[in-house]
Amino acid sequence: MGMMASKTQAAKPKVGFYGFTGCAGDLLAILHCENELLDIFNAVDVRSFLMASSEVHDDEELDISFLEGSITTDHQLESLADIRKRSKILVAIGSCACFGGPQAARLGYGDWKERFKKVYGAVKHTVAKPFESHPVDEYVKVDYHIPGCPIDRYQFFFALTRLAQGMSVELTTFPVCSECKWNENECLLLNAQLCLGPVTAGGCDSRCPSHNLPCIGCWGPAAEANVASEIDLLKERNFSSEEIVSKLRLFGGAAMVRRFADLLGIKAEEPARKPRPKKVREPIVAGKAKKRASTKKPKAKSRTKKR
Amino acid sequence: MKALKLKKEDLYTYLESLKSYGELWGPVSRGEHYSYAKLANVRDVALQALRTIIPPKKFFVPPRFNMFRYSQGTYSETFEDVRPRVLFGIHPCDIHGLMILDELFLDRFPDPYYKKRREATAILGLSCIPDDKCMARSTNTHAVEGGFDLAFNELGEKYLVWVGSSLGDDLVRLNIDLFSEEIETSDVQKYLEWRRKRDSRYKLNFDLTGMPDIMELSWDSPLWDELADRCLSCGSCSMVCPTCNCYNIRDVSDLSFTSGVRQRRWDSCMNKEYALVAGGHNFREARAERLKLYYTHKLKAFITEYGKPSCVGCGRCIDTCPVSINVAEVIRGLKGQEVKL
Ligand code: SF4
Ligand code: SF4
Ligand code: SF4
Numbered sequence: 001m002g003m004m005a006s007k008t009q010a011a012k013p014k015v016g017f018y019g020f021t022g023c024a025g026d027l028l029a030i031l032h033c034e035n036e037l038l039d040i041f042n043a044v045d046v047r048s049f050l051m052a053s054s055e056v057h058d059d060e061e062l063d064i065s066f067l068e069g070s071i072t073t074d075h076q077l078e079s080l081a082d083i084r085k086r087s088k089i090l091v092a093i094g095s096c097a098c099f100g101g102p103q104a105a106r107l108g109y110g111d112w113k114e115r116f117k118k119v120y121g122a123v124k125h126t127v128a129k130p131f132e133s134h135p136v137d138e139y140v141k142v143d144y145h146i147p148g149c150p151i152d153r154y155q156f157f158f159a160l161t162r163l164a165q166g167m168s169v170e171l172t173t174f175p176v177c178s179e180c181k182w183n184e185n186e187c188l189l190l191n192a193q194l195c196l197g198p199v200t201a202g203g204c205d206s207r208c209p210s211h212n213l214p215c216i217g218c219w220g221p222a223a224e225a226n227v228a229s230e231i232d233l234l235k236e237r238n239f240s241s242e243e244i245v246s247k248l249r250l251f252g253g254a255a256m257v258r259r260f261a262d263l264l265g266i267k268a269e270e271p272a273r274k275p276r277p278k279k280v281r282e283p284i285v286a287g288k289a290k291k292r293a294s295t296k297k298p299k300a301k302s303r304t305k306k307r
Numbered sequence: 308m309k310a311l312k313l314k315k316e317d318l319y320t321y322l323e324s325l326k327s328y329g330e331l332w333g334p335v336s337r338g339e340h341y342s343y344a345k346l347a348n349v350r351d352v353a354l355q356a357l358r359t360i361i362p363p364k365k366f367f368v369p370p371r372f373n374m375f376r377y378s379q380g381t382y383s384e385t386f387e388d389v390r391p392r393v394l395f396g397i398h399p400c401d402i403h404g405l406m407i408l409d410e411l412f413l414d415r416f417p418d419p420y421y422k423k424r425r426e427a428t429a430i431l432g433l434s435c436i437p438d439d440k441c442m443a444r445s446t447n448t449h450a451v452e453g454g455f456d457l458a459f460n461e462l463g464e465k466y467l468v469w470v471g472s473s474l475g476d477d478l479v480r481l482n483i484d485l486f487s488e489e490i491e492t493s494d495v496q497k498y499l500e501w502r503r504k505r506d507s508r509y510k511l512n513f514d515l516t517g518m519p520d521i522m523e524l525s526w527d528s529p530l531w532d533e534l535a536d537r538c539l540s541c542g543s544c545s546m547v548c549p550t551c552n553c554y555n556i557r558d559v560s561d562l563s564f565t566s567g568v569r570q571r572r573w574d575s576c577m578n579k580e581y582a583l584v585a586g587g588h589n590f591r592e593a594r595a596e597r598l599k600l601y602y603t604h605k606l607k608a609f610i611t612e613y614g615k616p617s618c619v620g621c622g623r624c625i626d627t628c629p630v631s632i633n634v635a636e637v638i639r640g641l642k643g644q645e646v647k648l
């Protein structure tokens with residue numbers, strides 16, 4: 001597909017899709033857009049998408065790269081650094097890339113090596129050296145986070161069309177509850193279920209509560225998740241701390257742990273491998289570019305409000 | 308205002324005949340709650356329903372809708388769901404809620420999207436006996452003198468039906484044989500008795516006089532921080548409130564980049580991004596400030612501007628907030644009583 005030569009080709013943004021440790025669900029979610037797939041490949045110049053085409057150009061500069069999966073080996077770390085170097089805009093897609101994913105659910109629970117041994121035994125690493133799973137932004141600057149397990153195709157299209165036209169992307173940062181009300185659902189939390197909707201970023205159209213399933217937090221923390229209040233609330237409803245915390249960690253991974261580590265007096269997490277972030281990270285604002293003093297571009301906000 | 312009588316047993320027949328005007332909508336059960344839905348079968352209507360999860364504002368400002376579709380420098384407004392509709396079973400508080408939205412969306416700067424939908428819709432009110440979450444008597448929104456086309460008042464075996472507009476008159480004429488004009492003294496007696504019964508059932512009674520002053524004096528009250536510790540900033544209270552009306556707008560481009568839609572969706576002053584402006588400044592960064600804004604709007608600013616609170620006492624915030632922050636608790640707190648969170 002990358003062969004289609006046309007006059008406008010040169011003007012099209014060059015885009016790469018990459019997968020690290022994850023289930024490939026996000027990249028598949030994109031490939032499963034049967035009705036729009038051709039439009040995507042027409043809209044941008046896809047230079048690398050291993051699942052879609054064996055023709056990859058992995059030595060070129062890219063306008064936008066989309067990365068799925070968390071970083072768990074030294075090889076991945078190298079290739080991540082390489083992609084970052086080649087990409088003008090780097091977008092983490094899916095909960096693994098954004099927050100570490102379920103494979104980061106035990107962050108901070110004792111030594112990773114011991115945990116690894118318990119599961120896999122004393123194996124010798126011949127292909128790559130594995131380590132604790134961490135979200136992509138632990139290692140490199142991430143311009144945008146598109147959360148979800150898997151991502152929502154419309155949110156992806158929204159981001160793609162914005163970025164391809166040189167615009168910033170504002171994703172939903174308020175909690176799932178608001179959308180849950182739009183869908184006029186009875187509240188599961190008020191019905192004594194462990195729903196993480198109030199602390200989880202919306203944008204998923206409250207998919208799970210709309211099917212009568214409590215939110216398990218797969219879109220990661222909302223911009224201003226009041227985790228302390230959510231924990232209190234759930235405890236009042238007789239859920240155990242253990243149950244609550246393991247639910248919060250499962251998909252919220254590193255982003256969630258940072259928010260309640262202090263609260264519960266647990267160790268935040270094992271520090272990420274090199275290249276380490278220079279400064280202590282701020283909590284991820286789901287779906288938004290992280291603020292970095294040196295690289296921050298002024299963002300044009302256009303919000304029309306009715307008071 | 309003209310009053311008619313309709314036998315209770317004839318209600319369903321009458322509701323069926325309303326379908327010749329347009330789509331018929333009314334409250335139906337949704338688990339233990341209620342929601343306005345299209346009544347394919349008129350017998351699905353939940354006559355016992357009090358508050359629905361979302362108020363009737365959803366018909367006039369849907370939670371999200373496309374304002375227009377644009378393409379290569381031109382645009383066309385879509386008005387996707389504008390069609391004749393009859394809403395049956397709207398309670399007095401919600402009718403007052405709509406009248407407040409009318410002041411905001413029709414008066415100075417008419418909102419075409421709201422206006423078109425409002426004009427295509429008939430409002431058929433229905434009387435109700437309050438439960439322990441209703442506080443409409445305190446907000447003086449427990450009865451209606453206008454704002455409807457027809458209003459049904461249940462009196463035992465019959466309904467007293469008020470005709471509130473010429474459209475209401477037309478709607479009655481769709482099946483005039485079902486109605487009688489003979490209002491007897493006993494009917495009036497029954498109606499007055501019913502009113503006394505309704506008024507006596509309110510469990511939440513607040514004196515709201517001087518609320519703007521009380522709020523002004525409470526500007527630095529520790530109440531706001533106490534509430535903020537608990538508030539999840541989930542926005543649910545705004546979504547379910549019949550008078551909350553804030554929205555956000557975004558353009559969603561097609562993959563061709565040459566066309567797309569402009570979408571409008573509900574927003575809430577409880578959201579952190581709500582008061583964020585260009586340059587990254589946020590006027591209400593702290594959660595406490597945002598809670599204060601919400602309740603200032605309900606209990607102070609609106610009274611100053613329009614002479615009445617913008618709370619119509621429907622009790623939805625009481626029913627909805629997971630951490631029990633609601634207008635009743637806030638009024639209690641502002642009046643120096645203990646707040647139960
Ligand atoms: S069901 Fe969950 S997501 Fe929906 S309103 Fe309740 S707490 Fe929020
Ligand atoms: S409701 Fe929660 S678990 Fe379900 S898709 Fe949305 S964020 Fe994920
Ligand atoms: S503030 Fe609460 S009681 Fe008052 S109108 Fe809004 S939702 Fe109803």
Ligand code: SF4
Pocket residue numbers: 537538539540541542543544545577627628629630631632633
């Ligand atoms: S007051 Fe309650 S419903 Fe409103 S945003 Fe806070 S937690 Fe949500």
